[in-house]
Amino acid sequence: MAFVSxxxxEQKASVELEKNALDYYKSGAGEQLTLRLNREAFQRVVRLRFNLGFWLLGLLRLRPRCLRDVSQLEISCMILGHHIEFPLGIAPVAMQKMAHPVGEIGNARAAGVAGCIFILSTLATTSLEDLAAAAPETCKWFQLYIYKDRALTESLVRRAENAGFKALVLTVDAPVFGQRRDDVRNKFSLPSHLSLANFHGELASGVVSVIGGSGLSEYVVSQFDPTVTWQDIKWLKLLTHLPIIVKGVLTAEDAELAREFGCAGIIVSNHGGRQLDSTPATIEVLPEIVKAVGKDLVVMLDGGIREGNDILKALALGAQMVFIGRPSIWALACDGLRGVEQLLGLLRKDFEISMALTGCRTLADIQATMVVPESAYRRLK
Ligand SMILES: Cc1cc2nc3c(=O)[nH]c(=O)nc-3n(C[C@H](O)[C@H](O)[C@H](O)COP(=O)(O)O)c2cc1C
Structure with missing residues (x-):
């Protein structure tokens, strides 16, 4: 099968994966409103809160420029001191060996070949050390959840430093896990031949249901620390020299707190619609966050990125780079490492076409004026 999008x-992966895994990867929380919105906001109706502070309704339209010599595009950039080949990375997604036996290593190696950043989840089925050994060339960040057991959390941070990870991505939108109804129905558990490889004993094999719902949700309630506040960023900063990026920010107010507490960057994210349902799409909140902190922090975004135009729209609205979650899992399920290499090649090519057709030779040429809501045209008539 030729993969062109x-x-x-996704279609092929839906056939390859068994139900417990497929439902886990694709689900959003609750009625899955936010899950749908993440995608629709790029495609159809979007409400953008523009700098003026009012809401405009309409389709997100691109305003291309022409006759600007796009024969040689320059799409590499620097993020937190690291050179990356194009402004797309792989977001942390837990338990990737359910998709393919190569698991996280397939995604990390493919990211390395493409010159992209790969983020390893705390809840990975490959340990920090094994991943680092298998993908030494890749720029790797480690996604951290804070456990009630702070000594255990500290040991994860130390291991990330020792294994050569370049940043800590603290996920802040998951004090408890969102209610993913399919996981509850399926009584989701990690297949018994797999484990959470960053841990030993109970913590490694504990994603099974004790009380009859989603095993993952029960694990999170029993292990993650819901008392965490912004003050804990201070604690984390004392522990590590690694830059701290907070993932899961959706408001200007929290972005400002991230700046105040000394974070290096933000990932504007609603966890792929898997946590609080009814939050806006990430592309909708991006402008207010960029306006608040864009000059001081690296602002990145994930949620619903599926094609080159999406990357271009996010960059035009002020993100410095974007991440994909589910697409990396679909590609892994289709053909392991080769599948992800194909996917990243396809997205790179698609982004280059978007740039060329909007008259952008470099990333700096992508301007906010290139993205307008449809209503802007209606008002001109
Ligand atoms: C199956 C699955 C597992 C995920 N696991 C994690 C995780 O362990 N840690 C985390 O911070 N985010 C996790 N996320 C959220 C992603 O990092 C990312 O925010 C989201 O997938 C982006 O949306 P997209 O899937 O539409 O690209 C997960 C997402 C999915 C779909």
Whole structure:
């Protein structure tokens, strides 16, 4: 099968994966409103809160420029001191060996080949050390959840430093896990031949249901620390020299707190619609966050990125780079490492076409004026 879009990977993966895993990867929380919105905001109706502070309704339209010599594009950039080949990375997604035996290593190696950043989840089925050994060339960040057991959390931070990870991505939108109804129905558990490889004993094999719902949700309630506040960023900063990026920020107010507490960057994210349902799409809140902190922090975004135009729209609205979650899993399920290499190649090519057709030779040429809501045109008539 020829893969020419992310949907092609998704379709094939839907056939390849067994139900427990497929439902886990694709689900959003609650009625899945936010899950749908993440995508629709790029495609159809979007409400953008523009700098003036009012809401405009309409389709997100691109305003291309022409006759600007796009024969040689320059799409590499620097993020937190690291050179990356193009402004897309792989977001942390837990338990990737359910998708393919190569698991996280397939995604990390493919990211390395493409010159992209890979983020390893705390809840990975490959340990920090094994991943670092298998993908030494890749720029790797470690996604951290804070456990009630702070000594255990500290040991994860130390291991990330020792294994050569370049940043800590603290996920802040998951004091408890969102209610993913399919996981509850399926009584989701990690297949018994797999484990959470960053841990030993109970913590490694503990994603099974004790009380009859989602095993993952029960694990999170028993292990993650829901008392965490912004003050804990201070604690984390004392522990490590690694830059701290907070993932899961959706408001200007929290972005400002991230700046105040000395974070290096933010990932504007609603966890792929898997946590609080009814939050806006990430592309909708991006402008207010960029306006508040864009000059001081690296602002990145994930949620619903599926094609080159999406990357271009996010960059035009002020993100410095974007991440994909589910697409990396669909590609892994289709063909392991080769599948992800194909996916990243396809997205790179698609982004280059978007740039060329909007008259952008470099990333700096992508301007906010290139993205307008449809209503802006209606008002001109
Ligand atoms: C199956 C699955 C597992 C995820 N696991 C984690 C995780 O362990 N840690 C985390 O911070 N985010 C996790 N996320 C959220 C992603 O990092 C990312 O925010 C989201 O997938 C982006 O949206 P997209 O899937 O539409 O690209 C997960 C997402 C999915 C779909």
């Amino acid at each position: 992310v949907s092609d990977f």
